[in-house]
Amino acid sequence: MSNTQTKDRPSQVDDGAHWHSDQEDEDDLLPSANGTTGRPLYKEMNGDASPKSWLGSKGKLPEVHLNGNSPHFVPPLERQKSKSVKVFKRRWAILILFVCYSLSNAFQWIHLNIIYDVLDNFYNASLPSDSYQRQVSIDWLSMIYMLAYIPLIFPATWLLDKKGLRVCGLVGGFLNCLGSWIKCASVAEERFPVLMFAQTICATAQIFILGIPARLAAVWFGPDEVSRATAYGVFGNQVGVAIGFLLPPLIVPNSDNLADIQDNMNIMFYGTASLTTLIFIVMCFVFKKEPPCPPSKAQVMMVEDMENENYLSSLKKLLKNPYFIILTITYGVNTGSYYAIGTLLNPVYLMEHPTDSAGVIAGQLGLTIVVAGIGGSILAGVWLDKTKWYKSTTLGIYILSLVSMLIFTFTLGLPIPWLHFVIAGLLGFFMTGYLPVGFEFAAEITYPSSEGTSSGILNASAQLFGIIFTLSMGALLVRAREGAVDKRAANLIISGALLLGTIATAFIKNDLKRQAAGKDDDDDEDDKENHRRQLTSLSEDNHRVAERLTQC
Numbered sequence: 001m002s003n004t005q006t007k008d009r010p011s012q013v014d015d016g017a018h019w020h021s022d023q024e025d026e027d028d029l030l031p032s033a034n035g036t037t038g039r040p041l042y043k044e045m046n047g048d049a050s051p052k053s054w055l056g057s058k059g060k061l062p063e064v065h066l067n068g069n070s071p072h073f074v075p076p077l078e079r080q081k082s083k084s085v086k087v088f089k090r091r092w093a094i095l096i097l098f099v100c101y102s103l104s105n106a107f108q109w110i111h112l113n114i115i116y117d118v119l120d121n122f123y124n125a126s127l128p129s130d131s132y133q134r135q136v137s138i139d140w141l142s143m144i145y146m147l148a149y150i151p152l153i154f155p156a157t158w159l160l161d162k163k164g165l166r167v168c169g170l171v172g173g174f175l176n177c178l179g180s181w182i183k184c185a186s187v188a189e190e191r192f193p194v195l196m197f198a199q200t201i202c203a204t205a206q207i208f209i210l211g212i213p214a215r216l217a218a219v220w221f222g223p224d225e226v227s228r229a230t231a232y233g234v235f236g237n238q239v240g241v242a243i244g245f246l247l248p249p250l251i252v253p254n255s256d257n258l259a260d261i262q263d264n265m266n267i268m269f270y271g272t273a274s275l276t277t278l279i280f281i282v283m284c285f286v287f288k289k290e291p292p293c294p295p296s297k298a299q300v301m302m303v304e305d306m307e308n309e310n311y312l313s314s315l316k317k318l319l320k321n322p323y324f325i326i327l328t329i330t331y332g333v334n335t336g337s338y339y340a341i342g343t344l345l346n347p348v349y350l351m352e353h354p355t356d357s358a359g360v361i362a363g364q365l366g367l368t369i370v371v372a373g374i375g376g377s378i379l380a381g382v383w384l385d386k387t388k389w390y391k392s393t394t395l396g397i398y399i400l401s402l403v404s405m406l407i408f409t410f411t412l413g414l415p416i417p418w419l420h421f422v423i424a425g426l427l428g429f430f431m432t433g434y435l436p437v438g439f440e441f442a443a444e445i446t447y448p449s450s451e452g453t454s455s456g457i458l459n460a461s462a463q464l465f466g467i468i469f470t471l472s473m474g475a476l477l478v479r480a481r482e483g484a485v486d487k488r489a490a491n492l493i494i495s496g497a498l499l500l501g502t503i504a505t506a507f508i509k510n511d512l513k514r515q516a517a518g519k520d521d522d523d524d525e526d527d528k529e530n531h532r533r534q535l536t537s538l539s540e541d542n543h544r545v546a547e548r549l550t551q552c
Contacts, residue, residue, distance in 0.1 A: 090291070091220035094165075095229060097279075097286055098216060099236030101169065102209050104276045105176050106240025108183075108202045111248045111268070112195075113142045114363050116346040118254045122261045126192035132478045135347070137192070139474055141199050142343040146463035146470075148203040149210070154315075156207040157456040161314070164289035165216060172208025173280040175201055180273040187265045189258065209237070210459040214439045214451035219290050224385060231381025231436040238374045238432055241342065245366030249359050314449050318457060323445050323509045330508075331438040331458045333501035334401060336465025337494045338431050342366060343470050344490070347477055351487060352413045361417070365424045372425040373432020380433045381440075390441045391510035397437055398505050400430040402498040409491035447514035469494060 112119060119138050120127070127134045160168045179201030186195035213233025221229040252264040318324055341348075349362040376397075384393060404427040411423050442454040473490035480487045 090288070091229075093286060094220055094288060095216065095232055097283060098169070098212065098233060099239070101173055101176070101279050101283065102212075102233070102236035103240035103243070104180075104272070104279055105172075105202060105206050105209055106237040107244040108176075108180065108199070108240075108272065109142060109145050109206070110241050110244035110342055110366070111272075112199070113138065113343050114245050114346055114366060115248045115252050115254075115359065117350065117359055118252055118261060121254060122258055122265070123189060123192040123195070125189040131481075132475070135474055135478060136471070139343060139470055141196065142339075143467050143470055144196070144200050145203040145206055146339060146466040148200060149207050149463040150460050152204060152207045153456045153460045157453050160208075160212070160215060160456075161453065165212065165219065166287055166289040168208045168212065169283055169287045170280075172205045173276075173283045175205035175208075177273070177276040177280045179203075179205060180269070180276045183269045184266070184273055187262055187269065210455070213436070214443055214455045218443070218451050227384040227436070227440050228378075228381040230439055231377045234377050234436045234439070235374055238370050238377060238435075242367050242370035242374070245342075245345075245363045245370060249363035254359060314453050315457075318446055318449055318454060321446060323511065324442060324454065324457075326504055326508050327438065327442055327445070328457055328461045330398070330501040330505045331434075331442070332461030332465040333497050334398060334431060334434050335438070335459075335462035336467075336469050337401075337405070337498060339462065339466030340469035340473050340494065341427075342369075343466075344473050344477065348473075348490065349412070351477060351480060365420060368421050368424045369428030370432065372428035373435075376429040376433020377436050380437045384437065384440055388512065388515055390437075390444050390512060391508060394434070394437050394441050394508070395502070395505050397430050397434045398498070398502045401427070401434060402495065402502050404430050405491070405495045405498055409488050409495055412491070413487065441508075444512045444514045445509070465497075469497070 116138055119141075120134060127137055156168065159171075179198045182198035182201060183195060185191070186198055213230045216233055217226045217229035248268060251268045252261060255261055345366050346359060346362045349365065350358045353361070380393065380397065384390065387393070404423065408423045408427050411419055414420075438458060439451075439455050442458055443451045446454045472493055476485055476490040476493065479485045480489060486492075
């Protein structure tokens with residue numbers, strides 16, 4: 001066959017044989033035997049170099065690329081279904097916007113309970129007269145976040161799996177904005193029920209937030225960035241809590257003049273409503289469901305698995321994983337302890353130090369806990385990205401959380417303010433730093449199940465334990481004021497729970513399924529290099545055989 005005849009021959013064969021023009025993308029070509037570019041690169045190659053093997057599956061003709069004076073033969077490959085993998089710069093804008101959204105909602109979780117004494121004074125006319133019922137009523141402003149999450153997380157997770165990040169983000173953003181505006185109408189002595197209703201709407205919004213960090217990281221970020229992106233997502237929530245501890249005691253100090261309290265509460269509520277409105281508007285234009293291409297092969301595999309699996313089957317698979325069940329309980333104990341401490345930090349500190357400035361100091365202690373926790377979350381994410389030591393990191397942080405809680409319990413009553421801040425910092429660093437570690441460990445041992453589903457179950461557990469611990473601590477605080485129990489009884493309950501959680505964590509198997517899937521990417525790169533070498537070593541005899549085959 002002459003070269004001219006070969007070039008004029010039309011392409012009529014399918015996957016078994018292709019004719020390529022010289023205008024092929026140079027990035028996809030390999031050097032031919034005579035040094036010119038002429039053969040396309042493929043993922044797989046049959047190691048058998050015999051002419052029979054070159055016919056490929058089902059007797060299809062081999063692949064030939066015409067270049068120069070002779071056709072260059074490439075043995076047929078068993079092709080894999082593949083998708084391009086790429087990360088986009090837009091991922092950082094998506095993450096920053098989510099951080100702001102999460103921040104505004106987390107602020108509203110704690111910005112009322114940290115001024116417990118102010119609310120007790122201002123809403124006196126619409127609160128129960130019994131001291132325990134009054135405390136529980138105010139505590140529910142925080143616990144409603146926990147209670148709403150437990151039944152609603154399952155439909156919210158289903159929505160996240162089926163509709164993606166954008167729909168969930170916009171629904172949550174709208175509810176967050178709506179609740180903050182209703183709070184503006186609750187600033188009157190007899191309107192505590194209105195405040196509770198507004199807080200319930202904000203609590204509903206948070207179910208579209210807490211499960212998103214791991215999903216957003218997996219959908220938008222590459223395999224070497226996933227843990228850090230998750231930590232940054234949790235970071236936004238923690239910053240919101242930190243601001244919620246710091247600003248309300250400064251904006252709304254306690255006063256005998258209820259008119260002053262009313263004016264200051266209006267400033268806080270209208271400012272919050274304006275911010276949440278701005279965030280929601282920006283989300284409508286910027287927050288996207290997913291990038292055009294997945295960021296990693298693991299994400300490709302997870303998406304394909306989700307397409308063939310419904311939510312209930314995914315949920316059943318998770319609940320049948322004994323190690324995930326253990327992690328769910330231990331995560332709930334650790335994070336629920338953090339929720340209870342944050343909710344009751346004001347009355348706990350006031351009981352130990354009943355001074356006029358105690359409310360502000362309690363807020364500053366809360367700020368210290370959260371700021372230190374932000375550092376812990378970020379460092380934990382970086383540490384996991386570098387080491388992949390998921391179980392040992394989880395267990396180590398749990399042990400240190402227990403030690404910090406014990407020290408906090410037995411030093412809070414000492415008249416040494418700087419020591420309180422140091423110990424609060426240690427408590428926050430380890431207890432809050434545990435949050436992204438728990439998310440990532442769950443994603444590893446449950447892969448390829450959806451991160452949104454696993455993190456949603458973890459958070460539901462945290463809310464349940466948060467309610468249990470808050471009610472238990474609240475009851476013990478009331479008894480402590482009456483002198484019936486020791487002042488440290490409430491904190492000792494948390495310490496005991498953390499001890500049990502530490503022991504249970506040791507029984508979780510270090511089964512890193514997502515990391516194992518990620519290694520396939522490296523194996524593919526090795527295969528490509530091997531194929532490149534094999535293709536480059538084809539002899540001129542092979543080219544002559546190829547030419548004869550194409551003439552048949």
